[in-house]
Amino acid sequence: MTAAHPVPAAALARPYTSVVVGTDFTPCSAVAIGQAIRIAAWSNAPVRVVHVIDTTVVIELESALSAYQQATRDHLVQDAKAAWGEFAVRIAGASALPIHVSMNNRLVGILNHTREHKADLLVMGAFGDQSPDVGFGTVATACVRKSMTDVLLVRDTQAGPFKCVVAAVDFSETSARALARAAMIAAQDGAELHVLHVFAAPWHRLHYRAPQPMAPAHLQKQYRDALERRLADLVGPVAEAHKGLRIRPVCNDYGGHRSGIVEYAKSVSADLIALGTRGRTNLRDILLGSTAEKALDESPCSVLAVKPEGFRHPLAAGEA
Numbered sequence: 622m623t624a625a626h627p628v629p630a631a632a633l634a635r636p637y638t639s640v641v642v643g644t645d646f647t648p649c650s651a652v653a654i655g656q657a658i659r660i661a662a663w664s665n666a667p668v669r670v671v672h673v674i675d676t677t678v679v680i681e682l683e684s685a686l687s688a689y690q691q692a693t694r695d696h697l698v699q700d701a702k703a704a705w706g707e708f709a710v711r712i713a714g715a716s717a718l719p720i721h722v723s724m725n726n727r728l729v730g731i732l733n734h735t736r737e738h739k740a741d742l743l744v745m746g747a748f749g750d751q752s753p754d755v756g757f758g759t760v761a762t763a764c765v766r767k768s769m770t771d772v773l774l775v776r777d778t779q780a781g782p783f784k785c786v787v788a789a790v791d792f793s794e795t796s797a798r799a800l801a802r803a804a805m806i807a808a809q810d811g812a813e814l815h816v817l818h819v820f821a822a823p824w825h826r827l828h829y830r831a832p833q834p835m836a837p838a839h840l841q842k843q844y845r846d847a848l849e850r851r852l853a854d855l856v857g858p859v860a861e862a863h864k865g866l867r868i869r870p871v872c873n874d875y876g877g878h879r880s881g882i883v884e885y886a887k888s889v890s891a892d893l894i895a896l897g898t899r900g901r902t903n904l905r906d907i908l909l910g911s912t913a914e915k916a917l918d919e920s921p922c923s924v925l926a927v928k929p930e931g932f933r934h935p936l937a938a939g940e941a
Contacts, residue, residue, distance in 0.1 A: 636663055636664035636666070636805065637660060637661065637663075637664060637666050637741050637742040637771075638664065638666050638741055639666055639667055639669075639738055639739055639740040639741055639742070640657050640660065640661045640666055640667070640668045640669070640740060640741075640742045640743075640744060641668075641669050641670075641671060641731075641734055641735045641738060641740040641742070641743050641744070642654050642657035642668060642669070642670055642671070642743075642744040642745070643670075643671050643672070643673070643731050643743070643744070643745050643746075643760075643764075644670055644671070644672050644705070644708070644720075644746075645672065645746075646672070646704055646705070646708050647746065648777055649746035649747050649775070649776075649777035650745075650746040651708070651711065651712050651746075652746060652775055652776070652777045652779065652780045653744050653745055653746035653773075653775040654670065654709075654712050654715050654718075654744075655712055655713065655714075655715075655780055656744060656773065656775050656779070656780075656923075657742075657744040657773075658712075658713070658714045658715065658718075659782070660742065660744075660773075660806070660809075663809050667738075668718055669718070669719060669721065669734070669738055669740070670705070670715075670718050670719065670720040670721070671720070671721045671722075671723070671730065671731055671734040672701050672705065672720060672721070672722050672723075673722075673723055673724070673725055673726075673727045673730030673731055674697050674698070674701060674722065674723070674724045674725075675724075675725075675726065675727050676724055676725055676726060694724060697724070698722045698724075701720075701722045702720065702722055705720045705722075721734055727760050728760055728763045728764065728767070728936075729936065731743070731745075731760070731764060732764070732767060732768060732936060732937045733939065735768060735770060735937070736769070736937060736938065736939060740770055741770050741771065742770060742771050742772075742773060743764060743768050743770055743771070743772045743773070744772075744773045744775060745760070745761045745764055745772065745773070745774050745775070746761070746774075746775050746777065747761065747774060747775065747776050747777060747923075761774050762774075762917050765898065765917065765926045766934075767934045767936050767937050768928065768934070768937055769928060769932055769933055769934055769937045769938065770928060771802065771925065771926065771927050771928055772925075772926045772928075773923065773924075773925045773926075774917070774923060774924045774925075774926070775923045776892075776921075776922055776923045778892075778922075779892050779893070779922065779923050782810035782811070782812070783806060783807070783810045783812045783892050783893045783923075784810070784812050784813070784892055785812055785813050785815070785889055785890060785891045785892055785893075786803050786806060786807040786810075786812045786813070786814050786815070786891065786892075786893045786894075786895060787803075787815045787817050787882070787885065787886045787889065787891040787893070787894045787895070788800045788803035788804070788814060788815070788816050788817065788894075788895045788896070789817050789818075789819065789882045789894060789895070789896040789916070790816060790817065790818050790852070790855060790897075791818065791897075792818070792851060792855065793897060793899075794929070794930065795897030795898065795899065795927060795928070795929040795930070796896065796897040797855065797897075798897060798927050798929075798930070799895045799896050799897040799925070799927035800816060800855065800856075800859060800895070801859065802895055802925060802927050803816075803893075803895035803925065804859040804862070804863050804866060804868075805863075806893065806895070806925070807863075807866060807867075808863040808866050812867075812893075813867045813868075813869065814859075814866060814867065814868045814869070815868075815869045815871055815885075815889060815891070816852065816855070816856050816859075816868060816869070816870045816871065817871045817873060817882065817885055818848060818851075818852050818870075818871070818872050818873070819873050819875050819881035819882055819885070820848060820872065820873070820874060820875070821874070821875065822841065822844060822874050823844075845872060845874070848872045849870070849872050852870045852872060853870060856868055856870050871885070873885055882894060882896065882915070882916055883915065883916055883919045883920055883921070886920065886921070886922060887921055891922050892922045892923060893922060893923045893924070893925060894916055894920055894922060894923070894924050894925070895924075895925040895927065896916060896924070896925075896926065896927070897926075897927045897928075897929065898926050898927065898928055898929065898932075899929065
């Protein structure tokens with residue numbers, strides 16, 4: 622077993638300083654705006670709303686209209702701003718927020734706005750016309766993959782404070798950062814924090830020995846005890862920084878590691894999962910890592926995806 626990374630001291634204390642939230646005027650994005658306002662209020666951080674009109678829609682409209690109707694772009698921007706005025710009045714605190722309307726690829730437009738305002742949190746709603754137990758939609762998940770900042774994906778069922786937060790940790794530096802963020806949110810909301818380490822014990826991998834495990838019971842206990850000690854060491858600084866925070870460390874032996882986080886979150890009725898993402902480059906893209914991908918695909922609740930220190934993506938950096 623490798624050594625656990627300590628929770629960064631800066632992450633324990635530093636709140637988010639600038640928040641960008643995307644809207645498409647759906648009920649789910651209204652919930653996301655409400656959560657962005659709540660979280661930003663903890664540190665008086667500015668909140669900026671962005672709505673991106675997809676370029677392909679504009680091109681199709683313009684090609685279908687006569688030469689006398691080529692002011693389509695201006696009209697679309699004006700319509701979007703008018704829609705925001707009507708939409709915002711239904712969300713507490715939203716009417717005072719500025720909205721930026723642009724025409725671009727939706728993903729690029731959101732990432733550009735996040736970079737330009739040096740946001741350290743991007744908030745997005747789950748796919749608005751889907752039921753709460755499915756994935757988050759292509760634009761939202763693409764933001765998680767490519768954004769250089771943390772991304773909070775909000776379910777439309779989670780309009781108020783979080784009550785149960787699950788921080789999924791694997792003892793990496795990034796998961797320690799995710800734990801620190803989860804603790805900050807849980808402390809602010811008075812939520813219970815479950816610090817979850819899902820593991821697949823080595824004896825599960827020797828399938829030819831099934832159904833008997835390769836390790837006797839006392840060695841299995843030693844293995845779990847060692848994990849629980851590492852988890853306690855990881856949790857210690859968080860408990861010290863947030864006095865009174867209800868923390869429940871859990872080591873869960875789950876053979877299907879990729880689904881273990883989601884299954885546990887369901888079992889405790891969690892309304893937020895916080896986890897670190899892992900940057901890896903291949904010929905296609907920079908990936909999240911299988912655990913985070915599975916959580917995005919299957920999570921029934923909101924997800925906070927915390928990026929690795931120094932994570933960079935050319936599209937989010939404006940270099941692509």
